[in-house]
Amino acid sequence: MTAALRKPAAGPARPRAAHADSRLPQILDAAARLFCAQGFQGTTVRDIAQAVGILPGSLYCHFSTKEDLLAAVYTRGVDQICQAVLAAVERRNDPWDRLEAACVAHLEAILRDDDYARVVVRVRPGEVSAVGERLVHERDRYEALWASLADALPLPRRADRKALRLMLLGALNWAQNWYRPDGPSSPRSIARQFTALLRQGTETPA
Amino acid sequence: MTAALRKPAAGPARPRAAHADSRLPQILDAAARLFCAQGFQGTTVRDIAQAVGILPGSLYCHFSTKEDLLAAVYTRGVDQICQAVLAAVERRNDPWDRLEAACVAHLEAILRDDDYARVVVRVRPGEVSAVGERLVHERDRYEALWASLADALPLPRRADRKALRLMLLGALNWAQNWYRPDGPSSPRSIARQFTALLRQGTETPA
Amino acid sequence: MTAALRKPAAGPARPRAAHADSRLPQILDAAARLFCAQGFQGTTVRDIAQAVGILPGSLYCHFSTKEDLLAAVYTRGVDQICQAVLAAVERRNDPWDRLEAACVAHLEAILRDDDYARVVVRVRPGEVSAVGERLVHERDRYEALWASLADALPLPRRADRKALRLMLLGALNWAQNWYRPDGPSSPRSIARQFTALLRQGTETPA
Amino acid sequence: MTAALRKPAAGPARPRAAHADSRLPQILDAAARLFCAQGFQGTTVRDIAQAVGILPGSLYCHFSTKEDLLAAVYTRGVDQICQAVLAAVERRNDPWDRLEAACVAHLEAILRDDDYARVVVRVRPGEVSAVGERLVHERDRYEALWASLADALPLPRRADRKALRLMLLGALNWAQNWYRPDGPSSPRSIARQFTALLRQGTETPA
DNA sequence: AATGAATGAGACTTCATTCAT
DNA sequence: AATGAATGAAGTCTCATTCAT
Numbered sequence: 127m128t129a130a131l132r133k134p135a136a137g138p139a140r141p142r143a144a145h146a147d148s149r150l151p152q153i154l155d156a157a158a159r160l161f162c163a164q165g166f167q168g169t170t171v172r173d174i175a176q177a178v179g180i181l182p183g184s185l186y187c188h189f190s191t192k193e194d195l196l197a198a199v200y201t202r203g204v205d206q207i208c209q210a211v212l213a214a215v216e217r218r219n220d221p222w223d224r225l226e227a228a229c230v231a232h233l234e235a236i237l238r239d240d241d242y243a244r245v246v247v248r249v250r251p252g253e254v255s256a257v258g259e260r261l262v263h264e265r266d267r268y269e270a271l272w273a274s275l276a277d278a279l280p281l282p283r284r285a286d287r288k289a290l291r292l293m294l295l296g297a298l299n300w301a302q303n304w305y306r307p308d309g310p311s312s313p314r315s316i317a318r319q320f321t322a323l324l325r326q327g328t329e330t331p332a
Numbered sequence: 333m334t335a336a337l338r339k340p341a342a343g344p345a346r347p348r349a350a351h352a353d354s355r356l357p358q359i360l361d362a363a364a365r366l367f368c369a370q371g372f373q374g375t376t377v378r379d380i381a382q383a384v385g386i387l388p389g390s391l392y393c394h395f396s397t398k399e400d401l402l403a404a405v406y407t408r409g410v411d412q413i414c415q416a417v418l419a420a421v422e423r424r425n426d427p428w429d430r431l432e433a434a435c436v437a438h439l440e441a442i443l444r445d446d447d448y449a450r451v452v453v454r455v456r457p458g459e460v461s462a463v464g465e466r467l468v469h470e471r472d473r474y475e476a477l478w479a480s481l482a483d484a485l486p487l488p489r490r491a492d493r494k495a496l497r498l499m500l501l502g503a504l505n506w507a508q509n510w511y512r513p514d515g516p517s518s519p520r521s522i523a524r525q526f527t528a529l530l531r532q533g534t535e536t537p538a
Numbered sequence: 539m540t541a542a543l544r545k546p547a548a549g550p551a552r553p554r555a556a557h558a559d560s561r562l563p564q565i566l567d568a569a570a571r572l573f574c575a576q577g578f579q580g581t582t583v584r585d586i587a588q589a590v591g592i593l594p595g596s597l598y599c600h601f602s603t604k605e606d607l608l609a610a611v612y613t614r615g616v617d618q619i620c621q622a623v624l625a626a627v628e629r630r631n632d633p634w635d636r637l638e639a640a641c642v643a644h645l646e647a648i649l650r651d652d653d654y655a656r657v658v659v660r661v662r663p664g665e666v667s668a669v670g671e672r673l674v675h676e677r678d679r680y681e682a683l684w685a686s687l688a689d690a691l692p693l694p695r696r697a698d699r700k701a702l703r704l705m706l707l708g709a710l711n712w713a714q715n716w717y718r719p720d721g722p723s724s725p726r727s728i729a730r731q732f733t734a735l736l737r738q739g740t741e742t743p744a
Numbered sequence: 745m746t747a748a749l750r751k752p753a754a755g756p757a758r759p760r761a762a763h764a765d766s767r768l769p770q771i772l773d774a775a776a777r778l779f780c781a782q783g784f785q786g787t788t789v790r791d792i793a794q795a796v797g798i799l800p801g802s803l804y805c806h807f808s809t810k811e812d813l814l815a816a817v818y819t820r821g822v823d824q825i826c827q828a829v830l831a832a833v834e835r836r837n838d839p840w841d842r843l844e845a846a847c848v849a850h851l852e853a854i855l856r857d858d859d860y861a862r863v864v865v866r867v868r869p870g871e872v873s874a875v876g877e878r879l880v881h882e883r884d885r886y887e888a889l890w891a892s893l894a895d896a897l898p899l900p901r902r903a904d905r906k907a908l909r910l911m912l913l914g915a916l917n918w919a920q921n922w923y924r925p926d927g928p929s930s931p932r933s934i935a936r937q938f939t940a941l942l943r944q945g946t947e948t949p950a
Numbered sequence: 951a952a953t954g955a956a957t958g959a960g961a962c963t964t965c966a967t968t969c970a971t
Numbered sequence: 972a973a974t975g976a977a978t979g980a981a982g983t984c985t986c987a988t989t990c991a992t
Contacts, residue, residue, distance in 0.1 A: 392968080
């Protein structure tokens with residue numbers, strides 16, 4: 127459903143058109159998967175190379191640094207989760223409906239669908255000295271989207287909208303720490319529950 | 333409910349009796365500070381030793397592995413945040429007041445006061461293979477406390493109470509990722525705002 | 539005496555006939571410049587390729603190893619400095635005048651004019667295992683020229699001539715280690731000073 | 745005769761007093777030997793470690809960088825050659841005798857006796873980016889000594905003294921490039937020949 | 951003649967840990 | 972309780988070189 131799932135599953139052994147199909151997509155995929163499973167520092171370039179089936183040094187044909195690789199994954203993660211949320215939101219008109227749809231899309235991306243998006247939530251820019259600022263900048267792109275969603279809510283005070291946004295996004299992101307795919311709740315239902323808890327209290331009666 | 337506190341901190345090594353001048357407290361303090369500032373993997377034993385003013389090898393007089401040191405810090409973190417929350421809670425009677433007080437205590441601990449507590453929120457047990465399960469077990473002690481607070485709320489369905497707890501605690505914990513001490517809001521005010529957002533919607537009118 | 543110049547530069551690959559626009563001259567120039575600026579081991583094939591504007595692998599269309607490339611540069615360096623010295627020498631008759639002219643030509647080449655010649659002085663054959671002997675052989679061509687210049691001097695003993703040659707050439711070559719283009723002395727004046735220091739002491743009074 | 749030869753040959757296997765006899769002296773010796781035999785870039789930390797019989801990482805107990813190790817060797821080289829030259833000079837009074845003695849001491853050190861001193865002549869500060877300036881500064885200490893020797897010569901013009909010093913020292917240093925221990929001339933005789941070539945021409949008749 | 955991607959070896963360095971003293 | 976030196980494994984990255992296209 128999200129862009130991350132559309133990749134055409136480039137098979138492991140197909141050295142056909144040498145120039146056309148480099149291993150770059152596979153490298154990004156593997157890096158995204160491993161970074162979000164083990165963290166940035168917990169993932170070695172050996173891990174990534176091995177997952178792709180190349181030598182560690184070969185990664186440096188595509189990226190000059192492990193951190194650069196992270197930055198590429200991170201940027202794509204922001205791109206993809208932005209797209210997913212925007213796509214979910216654009217069919218709705220009511221601000222609360224839009225917010226709920228965003229929550230569902232966000233949570234499905236970071237819990238189930240999109241390793242790239244998952245990295246954005248999982249990896250702290252602070253643990254990546256050299257490109258840390260770049261990552262913060264990328265992440266801010268996405269947070270601006272949420273700010274616009276929150277700003278549209280019919281709430282009495284501006285302070286409430288900011289608090290609501292921080293609370294909601296934080297609660298969603300933190301779900302990465304306790305969510306289990308085989309548990310009783312789906313990302314969708316979790317997102318709806320969370321939204322409902324806020325909505326019923328703050329929604330202005332029509 | 334208070335059972336969580338009965339385990340008397342199962343200290344790392346034996347603090348025996350004499351030698352009150354041992355370096356052990358300093359080591360724990362330094363480790364707590366560094367683990368929460370740089371993460372577990374981002375902190376080297378050299379960092380900790382240097383912060384205390386001893387050599388890296390000397391740490392192993394007190395702990396047999398870096399992970400054991402983390403476990404000691406983590407356990408104490410759970411102890412301390414349990415105490416802080418319990419102390420805050422025990423003067424109130426109304427379930428919502430108790431929850432709000434818990435939120436304030438929790439947030440002040442993990443954002444401002446207590447490096448040990450901070451580590452509990454900062455470090456993922458998953459990054460620490462050997463003692464990971466122990467950390468999860470410790471953390472569960474604390475979460476049980478929150479479950480009891482949530483269970484006391486007068487809400488229609490049990491599911492709501494669980495969702496509310498996960499949402500609130502997640503939102504609070506995630507604040508570690510965006511809170512800045514020199515920002516406009518104090519931990520206390522953030523905690524109150526978050527609680528209010530939930531309270532007004534779910535509180536049953538008396 | 540001029541036999542040293544008869545070997546016509548035994549080029550690296552075949553410069554065949556057509557394709558005057560080949561990148562080969564640029565490659566040699568860049569390699570000469572970089573080898574003498576950074577040494578052989580301090581220069582990577584990437585450096586050279588980048589200086590030419592091609593990819594590292596493309597160098598191997600012209601040379602089969604980095605050492606072969608050095609050998610080509612080195613050989614040309616010997617050719618060129620031989621030519622320069624011979625040209626400077628051939629207009630003089632007096633042995634001391636010829637020696638002085640040779641010194642000026644040599645020093646101007648290795649300090650100012652000729653990156654290829656510079657490489658001959660800068661790069662130790664010992665650093666280059668595979669083609670090391672070849673380089674020594676090339677260098678010997680040039681030293682034979684100096685031997686003939688020294689042999690022509692009217693000195694009492696043969697030993698003096700050899701010592702004088704080694705001393706003079708060594709002193710000139712070592713100037714690469716301290717000469718600065720923006721310093722007070724030109725290569726020419728340095729060469730003349732050095733020659734004078736020897737000449738006044740050893741010249742047999744007419 | 746030089747200090748380098750006085751070390752008491754700490755045997756390879758003697759793990760007696762663990763604290764007293766670390767491998768540091770052996771490391772320095774091995775580094776000096778290898779740096780002057782293969783150059784700085786041509787010597788790997790593995791080479792050095794293997795020569796001492798330790799693991800490569802163990803070098804970093806004593807030096808934080810390969811370049812730092814070079815700096816230590818280099819500094820000691822300057823110290824030792826200064827001492828050797830000063831010791832040789834102090835028994836003479838005549839300026840030319842002193843210069844000749846210095847030449848002999850210098851050449852014996854860099855050709856025969858002292859690997860540390862040899863490194864000072866062999867390794868170009870330019871190829872060591874980080875500590876390059878430090879090395880230049882060390883080397884200048886030694887060159888000041890030679891300047892004082894040259895300044896004492898009874899020569900008509902100051903320019904001559906500088907040229908003479910540069911010429912002589914350059915010729916001596918360059919001998920590293922052609923001297924063979926099994927050749928016909930000893931360092932002592934070479935040094936004397938070189939000095940004589942200058943002395944007979946420039947010495948002012950008494 | 952040149953590219954783009956990969957190789958394979960090896961570079962320097964870091965790290966948690968050990969152990970005799 | 973602490974030191975100082977060393978270990979062994981692993982880390983990121985670089986380099987000369989290859990080869991199908």
